Amino acid sequence: MSINDYTKAEGVSQLPSDETEKQLFIIEQLHEQMQADYARTGKKKTYHVVTFGCQMNARDSEKLAGILERIGYAETDTEDADFVIYNTCTVRENANLRVYGRLGQMKRTKQRHPDMLIALCGCMMQEPLVVDKIRKSYRHVDIIFGTHNIFKLAELIQTRLNTGKMVVDIWKDTNQIVEDLPNERKYSFKTGVNIMFGCNNFCSYCIVPYVRGRERSREPKDIIREIERDVADGVKEVMLLGQNVNSYGKNLEHPISFAKLLQEIEKIEGLERIRFMTSHPKDLSDELIAVMGQSKKICRHLHLPLQSGSSRILKLMNRKYTKESYLDLVDRIRKGCPDISLTTDIIVGFPGETEEDFLETMDVVEKVGFDSAFTFIYSKRTGTPAASMENQVPEDVVKDRFDRLLKLVQQKASDASARFTGSVQKVLVEDVNEHDETMVTGRMSNNLLVHFKGTPDLIGQIVDVHLEECKGFYYIGNLSE
Numbered sequence: 001m002s003i004n005d006y007t008k009a010e011g012v013s014q015l016p017s018d019e020t021e022k023q024l025f026i027i028e029q030l031h032e033q034m035q036a037d038y039a040r041t042g043k044k045k046t047y048h049v050v051t052f053g054c055q056m057n058a059r060d061s062e063k064l065a066g067i068l069e070r071i072g073y074a075e076t077d078t079e080d081a082d083f084v085i086y087n088t089c090t091v092r093e094n095a096n097l098r099v100y101g102r103l104g105q106m107k108r109t110k111q112r113h114p115d116m117l118i119a120l121c122g123c124m125m126q127e128p129l130v131v132d133k134i135r136k137s138y139r140h141v142d143i144i145f146g147t148h149n150i151f152k153l154a155e156l157i158q159t160r161l162n163t164g165k166m167v168v169d170i171w172k173d174t175n176q177i178v179e180d181l182p183n184e185r186k187y188s189f190k191t192g193v194n195i196m197f198g199c200n201n202f203c204s205y206c207i208v209p210y211v212r213g214r215e216r217s218r219e220p221k222d223i224i225r226e227i228e229r230d231v232a233d234g235v236k237e238v239m240l241l242g243q244n245v246n247s248y249g250k251n252l253e254h255p256i257s258f259a260k261l262l263q264e265i266e267k268i269e270g271l272e273r274i275r276f277m278t279s280h281p282k283d284l285s286d287e288l289i290a291v292m293g294q295s296k297k298i299c300r301h302l303h304l305p306l307q308s309g310s311s312r313i314l315k316l317m318n319r320k321y322t323k324e325s326y327l328d329l330v331d332r333i334r335k336g337c338p339d340i341s342l343t344t345d346i347i348v349g350f351p352g353e354t355e356e357d358f359l360e361t362m363d364v365v366e367k368v369g370f371d372s373a374f375t376f377i378y379s380k381r382t383g384t385p386a387a388s389m390e391n392q393v394p395e396d397v398v399k400d401r402f403d404r405l406l407k408l409v410q411q412k413a414s415d416a417s418a419r420f421t422g423s424v425q426k427v428l429v430e431d432v433n434e435h436d437e438t439m440v441t442g443r444m445s446n447n448l449l450v451h452f453k454g455t456p457d458l459i460g461q462i463v464d465v466h467l468e469e470c471k472g473f474y475y476i477g478n479l480s481e
């Protein structure tokens with residue numbers, strides 16, 4: 001039944017009971033309203049999505065943009081828009097501070113433009129104290145929702161327009177996965193695909209399990225169908241997303257391993273590259289290493305967060321592996337997939353971290369030689385077990401360790417990256433170069449960027465590029481004939 005059939009048969013007030021149908025129905029109602037406004041004013045309404053945080057949030061923003069486009073809003077690249085939405089992150093304190101800063105500025109924008117709507121969603125909104133603060137101190141916000149109900153955006157907009165009041169709708173958790181809603185990909189040739197939501201690991205420093213809820217895997221058939229549609233629509237590369245992809249499928253009615261899912265996805269004709277994120281070291285199986293080793297499509301890159309090189313700290317972090325088992329895993333991966341690029345995340349200054357603990361982290365970085373590493377200063381997240389641990393490390397000590405780690409990481413990354421100099425690599429061209437219009441920028445299978453002379457028509461194509469010179473963490477190359 002189409003949306004128009006519903007309108008005719010059941011009257012506008014009667015909503016379909018299926019969640020997807022219901023949301024599509026409301027989107028259509030808003031679309032009609034929007035067209036009527038357009039006929040009256042001759043002005044198309046605009047939207048702008050600001051995304052903080054990880055790939056999971058970036059993917060959610062594509063879904064939000066999809067709904068807004070379907071309603072009839074046109075994208076604009078400034079926050080001076082008719083609808084502005086902040087998709088927030090709360091993994092570290094400074095992510096929150098940035099959002100408050102932006103909201104403060106928006107107060108003035110809204111005074112100039114009183115009809116605009118401001119919405120907030122994402123991980124930060126799952127924290128009751130944050131929502132209290134916004135209700136009290138940021139009254140110019142129109143809609144607040146969380147991570148579990150982004151599919152409801154159209155309904156929330158409708159409620160806001162009908163009531164004229166601030167709409168707040170946060171769910172504590174959910175077991176619902178709403179499929180088949182609109183979606184607006186940022187790039188035509190690559191996209192993220194959620195394979196699971198939430199996290200059950202409760203690393204002691206991390207707020208994600210509290211704001212993203214319990215782990216839920218999508219059915220393989222839904223994932224495959226989504227990727228097949230994306231590929232039919234021009235997608236060449238997918239990034240499978242989950243907080244711990246290695247535990248994918250364990251709780252499905254018919255359990256399936258992540259490695260098996262990869263094998264199924266590999267069969268999709270026309271799909272050329274498969275990436276995934278993130279792999280928790282504790283669950284990375286030999287089966288996965290074997291599948292990666294044989295695959296033609298899985299990219300030669302693995303992001304394997306270390307967090308700390310000290311087994312004592314890893315235990316306090318509840319990571320469930322040791323320094324030795326991590327190093328052993330790296331050996332097995334490198335044996336099974338020679339030339340793979342390894343990247344990582346490291347936290348400095350976890351409560352109780354001593355100089356000896358820190359030197360263990362430096363030792364792992366030295367031994368593994370990561371191709372790149374994201375280094376973070378530990379940030380205390382209220383409600384997590386680590387927040388109430390004693391011996392929080394003084395700021396100056398943390399800063400000193402952070403600087404030493406960053407130096408080593410950069411030196412190792414630049415050594416590791418340079419090993420491909422002189423080779424020819426397949427590159428998926430992503431953009432015109434930011435600084436030089438005669439060049440384009442693409443990504444190698446191992447995730448490194450390469451800049452080379454080329455024209456915009458190459459965007460979205462996979463081409464052979466000769467790597468001339470390594471500039472630390474990117475390459476300058478030449479299109480190979």
Ligand code: SAH
Binds near residue numbers: 279346
């Ligand atoms: N699920 C992923 C990580 C998601 S959060 C995994 O397990 O690897 C991304 C990164 O943020 C983490 O890997 C960690 O390094 C960092 N992070 C998480 N909580 C943090 C905190 N409280 N302080 C500093 N960094 C943190």
Ligand code: SF4
Binds near residue numbers: 200206207243
């Ligand atoms: Fe956070 Fe750990 Fe879950 Fe990653 S695995 S999201 S670090 S709790």
Ligand code: F3S
Binds near residue numbers: 123
């Ligand atoms: Fe941030 Fe939420 Fe991702 S807290 S890192 S946006 S899952």
